[in-house]
Amino acid sequence: MGLFWKRKSGDQFVSLKLNEPLAEKVSGGQPEAEPPAYSRGELSAPSAPVAATVVEPVPAGTGPTPVPTETAKPKTPVAEPRPISASSPYEAAQTDVVRQKPVLTRSPFATSVLGLNLSMEELQAQEAALEQELSARFRRAVSATRESLSERLDTVFQGLKQIDENLLDELEEALIAADIGVATTQHILETVRRGVARKQINDLEALKRAIKDELLKILRQAEKQGVASETSIPENVSPYVMMIVGVNGVGKTTTIGKLAQRIKAEGNDVLICAADTFRAAASDQLAIWAERTGVPLIQQKQGTDPAAVLFDSLKASKARGSDVLIVDTAGRLHNKSNLMAELEKMKRVAAREVAGAPHETLLVVDAITGQNGLEQARQFLKVAGVTGIVLTKLDGTAKGGIAVAIAKELSLPIRYAGIGEKVDDLVVFDPELYVNGLFE
Numbered sequence: 001m002g003l004f005w006k007r008k009s010g011d012q013f014v015s016l017k018l019n020e021p022l023a024e025k026v027s028g029g030q031p032e033a034e035p036p037a038y039s040r041g042e043l044s045a046p047s048a049p050v051a052a053t054v055v056e057p058v059p060a061g062t063g064p065t066p067v068p069t070e071t072a073k074p075k076t077p078v079a080e081p082r083p084i085s086a087s088s089p090y091e092a093a094q095t096d097v098v099r100q101k102p103v104l105t106r107s108p109f110a111t112s113v114l115g116l117n118l119s120m121e122e123l124q125a126q127e128a129a130l131e132q133e134l135s136a137r138f139r140r141a142v143s144a145t146r147e148s149l150s151e152r153l154d155t156v157f158q159g160l161k162q163i164d165e166n167l168l169d170e171l172e173e174a175l176i177a178a179d180i181g182v183a184t185t186q187h188i189l190e191t192v193r194r195g196v197a198r199k200q201i202n203d204l205e206a207l208k209r210a211i212k213d214e215l216l217k218i219l220r221q222a223e224k225q226g227v228a229s230e231t232s233i234p235e236n237v238s239p240y241v242m243m244i245v246g247v248n249g250v251g252k253t254t255t256i257g258k259l260a261q262r263i264k265a266e267g268n269d270v271l272i273c274a275a276d277t278f279r280a281a282a283s284d285q286l287a288i289w290a291e292r293t294g295v296p297l298i299q300q301k302q303g304t305d306p307a308a309v310l311f312d313s314l315k316a317s318k319a320r321g322s323d324v325l326i327v328d329t330a331g332r333l334h335n336k337s338n339l340m341a342e343l344e345k346m347k348r349v350a351a352r353e354v355a356g357a358p359h360e361t362l363l364v365v366d367a368i369t370g371q372n373g374l375e376q377a378r379q380f381l382k383v384a385g386v387t388g389i390v391l392t393k394l395d396g397t398a399k400g401g402i403a404v405a406i407a408k409e410l411s412l413p414i415r416y417a418g419i420g421e422k423v424d425d426l427v428v429f430d431p432e433l434y435v436n437g438l439f440e
């Protein structure tokens with residue numbers, strides 16, 4: 001599914017314009033042209049420290065060698081003959097060097113966590129390695145669900161040579177035990193029965209493939225309903241407001257910290273709004289994550305109107321030019337109507353200050369809660385206008401099938417999955433990796 005933070009456009013690899021200074025530095029050719037030849041007035045000033053600011057020392061092999069600062073000063077052209085003829089061995093050598101290592105494929109920022117100091121080939125290799133690692137991590141995260149489901153399926157299929165109603169009844173029990181849900185399980189079994197009747201499914205391996213295909217179809221269909229994305233918001237609308245909702249104990253605070261780190265790492269300015277003023281020490285816990293990730297936090301004393309905290313955060317976010325505002329909310333129980341009314345008030349405040357806000361409302365669901373998480377999602381969908389799900393603790397339960405139940409019954413996409421306790425263990429949910437992890 002990919003990442004969702006590409007607000008700043010016009011760059012080469014990601015959403016930062018870090019390649020532009022290097023392109024300007026080399027665009028004049030070598031040796032340097034006289035000051036009037038520059039296209040920008042500031043580069044023609046001898047005192048401007050262009051080389052010291054833009055081109056930093058880089059390790060050998062990572063990019064073009066920076067030009068010493070002294071060369072930026074005007075000097076009398078006396079040492080070398082100009083122009084160099086086209087047949088000059090010097091020019092031919094330089095042309096060959098440029099052809100072998102195009103300067104625009106690398107960045108002078110060798111310490112960049114975004115990988116801008118790598119060539120295109122290295123970036124592609126790095127991406128492939130990351131995808132392989134993510135696949136392995138997803139497999140580990142759903143291992144408990146896989147073992148439970150596989151064990152039950154093996155028991156169902158053991159000694160059977162044909163597909164009959166008895167087998168389908170036992171298959172139904174296995175799918176429900178994985179928390180895929182009764183309604184979703186019935187839908188899958190109806191698909192299987194049609195396949196058997198048409199002789200498209202005539203052995204156990206074909207049956208397993210049919211189940212996998214149907215699970216994947218359900219998850220992908222939920223994504224087609226519309227996944228919220230910052231790229232759909234006009235450039236002049238800022239900040240992009242994300243509201244995080246959910247009941248107490250599902251990992252909401254941890255999710256906000258991990259999400260802030262992820263978005264910040266992609267080059268965006270992030271601000272966190274601590275609007276959970278109901279629970280004692282809620283802001284303190286969020287402050288720990290804010291400090292750990294280096295993201296500013298707006299908070300007020302306990303008992304303050306959450307809508308007022310949100311209002312202040314929106315003003316601060318616009319004043320500092322933040323790209324993204326992540327809003328924490330009180331852990332509301334889905335049967336508490338007064339707290340739900342408070343959430344509606346916050347939405348009205350956000351919409352008044354920023355066009356279309358909140359642009360995304362993510363419901364955090366603990367995978368361990370199983371079908372109760374589905375009921376939570378139903379209630380929040382009515383009041384909060386939930387646009388997607390963050391499924392936490394996926395690595396700690398055998399009930400990982402809840403992802404399919406939510407996607408099927410509510411048409412809500414699973415946006416992110418928590419697959420561990422580390423700060424980078426919040427990953428974009430990948431339906432194919434998830435389904436493969438359940439069976440392989």
